[in-house]
Amino acid sequence: MSNDTTPQLQQPPQPNPDLEPLNRLVGTWRLSGDTAGTTTYEWMEGGFFLMQHVEFEENERKTRGLEIIGHEQKYGEAPSEDIKSRYYSGGGETLEYVYELKGDTLTIWSGWRDSPAYYQGTFSADGNVLDGRWVYPGGGGYTTIATRVK
Structure with a gap:
């Protein structure tokens, strides 16, 4: 029987390594094509979530919003396998997405x-x-070119 009362140091949780490819998005981008505006990506402290700040115009409609990208994890459950996001628009919409970055795509x-x-x-x-x-069912969608400005 051991009488060791030395506290065990627990390693702090680490971000999933499959988020690393998203580093390519970090920075500010100018949008052109069928949309115009800017988007900025930055890591939230800890590196578990990537934040996207959006300000653009599409079909003469201005949009501002915030998207949080990472592995969804509810208390007491394992993180989602997919990289998911939730986008909050200034107009009150909430949209959900799944991200995948393979190679250059x-x-x-x-x-x-x-x-x-x-x-x-x-x-x-x-x-x-x-x-x-962006491709929509029935043939809709729009093109966008994002050019890094910083």
């Missing part, structure tokens, strides 16, 4: 993985341009 599904509504874009060789398109 970023895919963002609206609602759930493999949704028929999605964004797919490709990073340039230097990583400073993300050229893509």
